[in-house]
Amino acid sequence: MKAVVVTEFGGPEVLKYMETEKPLINSKQVLIRVVATSVNFADIKSRHGNYHGAGQPPFIPGLDAAGIIEAAGSEVQYVKAGDRVIAFPKNGSYSEYVVADENLTFVLPDNVDFDTAAACPTVSFTSYKLLADVARLEPGETVLIHAAAGGIGTTAIQLAKILGAGRVIGTVGSERKIPAAREAGADHVICYETEDFAEKVNELTAGQGADVILDSISGWVAEKSLECLAMYGRLVNFGNAAGGMVGQFKTTDLHSSCRSVLGFSLGTTRNNRPHFLRDTANQVLGFLADGRLNMKIGKRFSLEDAASAHQWVESRQSIGKVLLKVSDVK
Structure with a gap:
């Protein structure tokens, strides 16, 4: 699969679009085909090596993703293949496929599109x-x-x-x-x-x-x-x-x-108290579904142009959310 990898700590130029191994799931995880992901300021910090919990290069950056479940582990109970979801993946989201734990994967309301969904989770x-x-x-x-x-x-x-x-x-x-x-x-x-x-x-x-x-x-x-x-x-x-x-x-x-x-x-909450986010997801997705909450999307970039997206966010000129489009699924 294609992914964007931080090859070393540094500026946007260290983000490389390359072929990587498609991830495997365990019994309590799901494999998601990513439609879109968002750029968060934490991604900038992790690229510089300044974000708590960030790994050492090489690693795939990104905190959240929107997409379609392609496979579910044998112990997964509440989501299934084919579900449209948002998720906080285990190992980055700037890629065509991600793995997420079931308890950090949330089914989207039917009337919430993928761009809105991708802009939603972290913020x-x-x-x-x-x-x-x-x-x-x-x-x-x-x-x-x-x-x-x-x-x-x-x-x-x-x-x-x-x-x-x-x-x-x-x-x-x-x-x-x-x-x-x-x-x-x-x-x-x-x-x-x-x-x-x-x-x-x-x-x-x-x-x-x-x-x-x-x-x-x-x-x-x-x-x-x-x-x-x-x-x-x-x-x-x-x-x-x-x-x-x-x-x-x-x-x-x-x-x-x-x-x-x-x-x-x-x-910290995702890593240590993920169950705290279930009610949050229900509330937020409900507000999106009934139109009370609108996600402000400032710019969209292709996954391949992640370095340009980082430059834009780091310039402090960005307004609203910046998205990376990974596939053309509507």
Whole structure:
């Protein structure tokens, strides 16, 4: 089969489109013919050797895939050959075939197409877990979402509204990205290159601050977020797009105000508590099926052009999800 392989740590040029062995399944796994997969920022980090849990080269990158089950192991009970599914594969998704455990494979509603499905798993599962389970969003609360024009940002904006947020504020790093966050449903969008986002959030909330803040950037953005986190507020960190910079907090910033700083990793959850994702899948796929959640797809590339897709995502110009098309199945 054809696959894209990280041959060594480095820039996009280390991604090689080549012939590899078709994977084998065990009794509790399924073999999926991939129709499309998505590019996530974690793929960039793994290519550089900076993603937790990433293997040593050579390896196939990619976290999620949409496709059709071609074969199922003898102990698989809830999915079967021919099912249209999304999955979190065992060993990368930039390939024509992937293997996934049954408990990380989810059947698609009939009216959800493969492009939508491929854009969905990582960003929608992460967004739902952050809001519903980690931050425990309450109806009417104000949510602040950093990097609001990206794949998770545009998805989290919608899910915050679906889950009852009273107001959703987004931040972006470029004024060019403001329309994408507004289109996703943000009530206010702040460009932190031209405005003090904490000051603006406090102004918009009459000095109360945001009840929930989703932070995938870390560094100074995480630290400054405490300046606009409400009493009893929850700051949830789920990434470090700022690179080597880390956010630092004092215990005095938290206890008397009853505020919390929380963390979440979808990768850790997939590896250690995969059963946590079954209810998440049911909720997210239901929202996709009834039209309340729309996946924002920015660009599509062929599998062979994965290096170009990585260049686009790494340029920070991408808006919404970037897909790799693997086959022409509709």
